[in-house]
Amino acid sequence: MQVNTTKQHYAIAVTQEVLTKKQLKELLKAAWLIEEAGGEGLLFSNHILEEYLDEEYCHGRSILTDEHERLQTKSSGERKKLLLDYQLAQQPKFLILDNPFDALDTEKIKWFKEQLEALKETTVLIQVYRREEDVLPFCTRGLQYQEGEFIKIALPRKEHSVDHTLAVYPIPEPLASFQDIPEALIVLKNVSVSFGEKPVLDSISWTVKRGTSWHLKGPNGSGKTTLLSMITGDSTKGYGKELYLFGRKKGTGESVWEIKQKIGYFTTTMTERFDGMHNVKNMIISGLYDTVGLYQKPTTLEIATAEAWLKVIGLTAYSTKPFRSLTEVQKRLVLIARAMIKHPPLLILDEPTAALDSAGARLIVSLINKIKEGSKTAVIYVSHREEPGLNFKNTILFQPSKTGSKAVLSRKD
Numbered sequence: 001m002q003v004n005t006t007k008q009h010y011a012i013a014v015t016q017e018v019l020t021k022k023q024l025k026e027l028l029k030a031a032w033l034i035e036e037a038g039g040e041g042l043l044f045s046n047h048i049l050e051e052y053l054d055e056e057y058c059h060g061r062s063i064l065t066d067e068h069e070r071l072q073t074k075s076s077g078e079r080k081k082l083l084l085d086y087q088l089a090q091q092p093k094f095l096i097l098d099n100p101f102d103a104l105d106t107e108k109i110k111w112f113k114e115q116l117e118a119l120k121e122t123t124v125l126i127q128v129y130r131r132e133e134d135v136l137p138f139c140t141r142g143l144q145y146q147e148g149e150f151i152k153i154a155l156p157r158k159e160h161s162v163d164h165t166l167a168v169y170p171i172p173e174p175l176a177s178f179q180d181i182p183e184a185l186i187v188l189k190n191v192s193v194s195f196g197e198k199p200v201l202d203s204i205s206w207t208v209k210r211g212t213s214w215h216l217k218g219p220n221g222s223g224k225t226t227l228l229s230m231i232t233g234d235s236t237k238g239y240g241k242e243l244y245l246f247g248r249k250k251g252t253g254e255s256v257w258e259i260k261q262k263i264g265y266f267t268t269t270m271t272e273r274f275d276g277m278h279n280v281k282n283m284i285i286s287g288l289y290d291t292v293g294l295y296q297k298p299t300t301l302e303i304a305t306a307e308a309w310l311k312v313i314g315l316t317a318y319s320t321k322p323f324r325s326l327t328e329v330q331k332r333l334v335l336i337a338r339a340m341i342k343h344p345p346l347l348i349l350d351e352p353t354a355a356l357d358s359a360g361a362r363l364i365v366s367l368i369n370k371i372k373e374g375s376k377t378a379v380i381y382v383s384h385r386e387e388p389g390l391n392f393k394n395t396i397l398f399q400p401s402k403t404g405s406k407a408v409l410s411r412k413d
Contacts, residue, residue: 008036010126011139011155014357019098019128019145021047027096027126027143027150037124039093044100049079073195076103077220084115094124101134102354105219105384130357166366171374172308174343175288175301178262181345182247184209185378186231189242192404193226200226202404206396210345213372213379218398222405224382227398228348231380233259246345261290264339264377267350271331274323280334281306281319287338309337313367329360336367343375350382365390 012019024043027033034040049071055061056071064082065071071079080100087095097116101109113136116125120138127139135155142155186208193201200223208214218224229235230243233256243250246262264287274283278293284306286294298306310316313333318326323334332352339347349368353361365387372379381392393412398405 007120007122007124008141009120009124009136009139010141010143010152011135012126012128012143012145012150013155014099014128014130021045023145024096024098024128026148030150033094033124033126037094041094041096041124042087042090042092043096043098044080044084044087045096045098046102047098049083052083075221075225077105077108080104081108081111084112088115088119092123094126095119097125097127099128099130099134099355103220103351103384108220130355130360132358166312166314166363166370169308169311171312171340171370172305175305176342178343178345180247181210181262184244185246185346187242187244191230191238191241191243193223193230193237193241194404199402199404201398202401202406204405204407206407206409208346208378208380210378211376212394213392214381215392215395216380216382216398217384217395218405219400222398222400224398228350228380228382231346232263232265232348262345264342264344264347265350266332266336266339266348266352268332268352268354270335271328274331274335278323279320280315280323280326281310283323283334284309284338284341287341305341309341312370313337314363329356329363332356332364333367336364336371340371340375340377343377345378346380347371347377348380348382351384352381353383353385353387361387362389 024045024047028041028043052063053071055063062069062071064079064086065074071082074082100112100116104112116136117138119125125136125139126143127136129135140155142153143150144153184207186206188204188206190203190205191201192199192203204227216224216227226235226237230238230241230250231245233245238245238250241250245254245259248254274292278286281303282294282298285298285302286292288302289296307316307319310319313336315326315330315333318330323331326334336349336352352368353364356364366389368379368381368390371377379392381390395410397408397410399408
């Protein structure tokens with residue numbers, strides 16, 4: 001009698017909230033999974049990458065890279081590749097893949113899928129996903145987290161067709177206007193950047209004018225994060241370059257604080273870091289003070305403005321609830337409203353739809369469209385995924401080369 005040794009692979013649909021690190025580690029210890037797989041497994045997740053980054057930052061230990069490289073200098077895609085290589089070398093019996101394709105470019109996704117395809121005969125794979133199109137074809141069984149444990153279910157294959165758009169409310173007016181803001185907010189003239197002997201950017205020339213919107217594209221490791229950190233003032237690489245921020249050349253006396261005051265910024269890691277007990281309304285008001293949470297009594301006008309933003313994002317009923325109690329997409333709506341409450345000259349949105357299901361992504365797209373149409377704020381949007389309904393007239397594409405990434409610009413406004 002022939003024994004069927006074909007591995008069963010699972011997918012976990014997450015449509016409302018991100019599975020926590022604790023829940024994922026509970027699955028790692030599930031007796032039925034260890035028995036079925038024939039041994040212990042590993043968790044492939046941004047949570048694990050954060051642990052390695054903390055180890056490198058706090059103790060100087062580089063686990064995924066050699067001693068001459070730093071994990072923190074790598075792009076999201078490079079970090080994920082290093083983690084997968086490291087984990088596969090340990091030959092786990094099963095591997096939990098927590099939204100593995102988020103923030104990856106097309107080539108990296110293709111590489112990951114090839115690696116996982118080669119694993120399917122020897123290793124049980126459990127994929128956590130938000131979008132049906134991301135599910136690996138050999139993941140044919142489903143799991144669901146219920147009452148503290150994972151149970152086997154039929155694999156959901158159809159997303160809800162509910163119309164997820166925001167209510168028709170106008171963007172609230174700013175409480176005050178920024179003074180002496182030039183027409184050209186960001187200007188780069190033949191800017192090149194290297195890390196040691198590794199060239200990253202090669203002769204980038206780019207101008208972002210008031211009220212324009214740009215889609216920043218490029219494969220993992222092409223220098224997008226490097227460029228953004230130069231604009232926000234978090235990187236010293238802009239000093240000595242022909243880089244002008246809000247009319248002043250970088251390094252001519254402006255402080256990082258002065259730069260950040262004029263920029264609204266969102267990245268997905270903010271939802272994890274902003275985890276205090278501040279309520280939703282106060283989180284939005286705190287954007288006026290560039291603080292995480294509110295530490296002074298707001299004025300009547302500030303409260304009214306925050307309440308108007310809550311109407312825009314459809315969360316009026318959540319005004320006094322703790323920010324940490326919201327779903328992931330609700331947190332992102334709040335943090336984007338927080339970034340916009342003062343109508344900054346520039347708004348940077350770094351992968352705002354990553355790890356969301358299609359319905360959640362449509363809500364974020366709806367808010368971005370409102371901001372583009374109802375304010376004078378310039379928007380830089382960074383994402384590998386082309387979201388339906390979100391059309392930026394201007395794009396800047398970083399194309400890697402041996403001398404660093406070069407920029408290909410397409411302008412329509």
